[in-house]
Amino acid sequence: MSSATPPSDAPADERQGLQTGASPRPRDDVAFDDVTDSNFVYEFGGPVGAASMIVGFPLLMAYQFLCVYDNGGRFLLPSGLGNVLPWAGRMAARYWEIAAPTWAGARIYLGFTFFMVGLAYVCPGPVMHGYKLPSLGGQRLAYHCNALWSWWAVQAAALALHFSGLFRLTQVIDNLGPIMSVAMLWSFFLAGAVYAVTAARGEKHRASGNVVYDFFMGVCLNPRIGTLDLKLFTELRIPWPVLYFISLSCALKQYEQLGYVTPESAFMVLAHWLYANACNKGEECVITSWDIFYELESWYLLFWNLAGVPFSYCYTSIYLLKNGPMRFGLGWNILCYTLLLAGYFFWDTGNAQRNRFRMFWNNTLIKRNAFPQLPMSFIENAKFLQTRHGNKLLIDGWYAYARKPHYTADLVMALSWGLISGFGSFFPYFYLTFFLIVLVHRVGRDDARCARKYGADWDEYMRVVPWKFIPYVF
Template identity: 50%
Template sequence: MMLGFPCLMYYFWVCVEHHQGKLITPATYSIQGLQSFIYNDIIQKVIAGAFPHLLAVKIYMGFVVYTAICAYTLPGIVVEGLGLPSLKGKKLKYLCNGLPFWYMTLVLSAILHITGLFRLTLIADNFGNIMSVAIIWGFTMSSLVYVISGIMGKHHRMSGNFFYDFFMGGCLNPRIGHLDLKMWAETRVPWPLLFYISVSCALKQYENQGVFNAPALFMVLAHFLYVNSMQKAEECIPTSWDIFYEKDGFMLMFWNMAGVPFTYCLPSIYMMKYESVTGTTISHSLPYTIFLFTLLLTAYYIFDTANAQKNRFRMEQNGSFITRNAFPQLPWGHLKNPSFIRTEHGNLLLTGGWWGIARKPHYTADLMISISWGLITGFGSFLPYFYFCFFVFVLTHRVTRDIQRCAKKYGKDWDRYCERVPYIFIPYVF
């Protein structure tokens, strides 16, 4: 996976950059045919069109450094995470300043674009080059954190298999001062960058066609909602699975630094390339368009409120809950006196709100969102649907790991919980 996924990213880039999203294959499957395909159709095109040149380094690394400085210096609220077994129950503090970062970045990027100091269309124009920088940085950051945390003696839950441990990570909470690298990498780099890729593609469409069409605006809205949801509820993230349990290895770091922004954006990139080659924009009937906007907004509502319900419930038990009025605060995002199961372990298993309907309602909403990103592009290419297909695999794997861990941890209490909430994703279906 560590070697194959970057190769897959480059393959997808070649397909969308040179073949309008068509999945290309070797002319023959002989040794010579495969060698020719890999060298001439992939490697040569990557070197020619996706080389990590200086401008790409400035754009990507400039944004990475900018987000880190903002995360370290901007004012915000401080919340505590869950007690960490690796630190003998100690609760780490997290500076949550995502909202000032997010809105300051929106204003700053608009000023830079309008004044011409940095045209946002440069992102789309140099997409492959920036992706290469991100891939290199993903490997670099993963290696630095693994080695330095090992030298500092902060590795734990190690298997003894180097490749597995490097992939899953050695350190749970690597930090530079009060900057938590895992939380920063998860919230400040991938999703804002994904949003700006879609904005850049929409602006390129306007430059070429003189209009913004509905599918391009759909992707900008979809990615804005995702980023805004994360920044406005940042105080809920320290109690999430990724921060509390997952170690900060290649899986999280590479995925956040390169995988998320440069594969989840394929619908936007595909539409931009399709329109630049054909001279026509992708469009749909009004009923179909309304259906997809409705699907997106409905799924977003479930996603936002389900995450809010569970994380605010955890925060109340943790004593770190605070009331915020960041836009938008959606109805049913906070449960008062919800039902739950008290386990012998001492933890509470939420059975109220969305969490009494299914065990993973936020995953169901995530899948609804991801399929809408593909459907808005039509059916001319598989690439816009990669995110959905990949997400099905990732979430299924994560749910399996979660069920195994919880069954071992809670025993009979977990059986009671499964009886109370029998469905994982969709009530009465699965």
């Protein structure tokens, strides 16, 4: 991997760029971004859509939890339209019975959260700088990238607690409902706190003026507590490690019940470990991503990162535990493991290619030996399309074939998470279904924003790389 300083004054052909348009000089990217990023557009159906999701997502998670955890992965449905209200009452009573917030749930979830916060302040790691932020007059924020050390430290601590008997990790699955309820309440509290503090300081960013919508979409771009960047922290250090520990807890519970761990449960532990490990080992790459430099810290980001991801992407692990050994045969398991590992390779290297390309031209590229470092994670002398805006659009590596190949690989992994459980329930495929909807919507948002930002250069980029997900298909 090269870590040389990018020669910004070199001719375009020496930089492997494709110069478009007649303008020989890029525009002032900070001033231009200040205009485009301050441009307000209602999304997600505006205030009505926002209110619907604020109410609907917690109810959906509660319903799915009852179906998977309490009903073997089968849908719970009323017997008829006239029975909807009594059925809803019984569902609410049952959820409160097995998933109401408890002190045990709070100790587990908040104990883990604050332990991770402590690690974020004390663990070693490089200090990296993000993009120039128009809202801060072009300032680059510093990020203490020690998620990798935190990730390995929390794994070591969890295993020590488990094998010493001080805290058996099977308590996670035994208390999953209360833990999930605490997580949802905690996300509401944090979202409210970020909104209130930002409003009190008069620092709202990209706000609509509608309280419900602004609470949903957020009004704060860079919430920080000292050196802790709240948005980066909640995106990486809570959702994926918690998801991994839920799957590990399911596997350990299965070992207690059966005396062994099935290949399917081991698959989910591997799948969620790979995902959590990749997110934390590549933290320095994430600071140049859309979520960090553009998205506001909002209810929808906090709710989904703190509660939605870990407690709704774990349905396969719970289903495998609740429904006993799956006996699909060696061939089926080999297929699923192959899909997982192939998807992981293209996802990890794809994310690395695009983010390290950005870091190279942002003068922030560093070489790390975090495990595993895969081949083809960095493209030497990468081809790109130079925009008048000043940014460079990667058209090399996997990005020569599609604009979002990392999304395609992500969806392949999501498919494998469902296939490993067979076809006895929809819920192991919820992640795939939901994620597909989210990614298609996100690509639409990204295309609209980039069209405003780059103009004719974006049209040229789409001509050079016409396919979104799969070359010659879509």
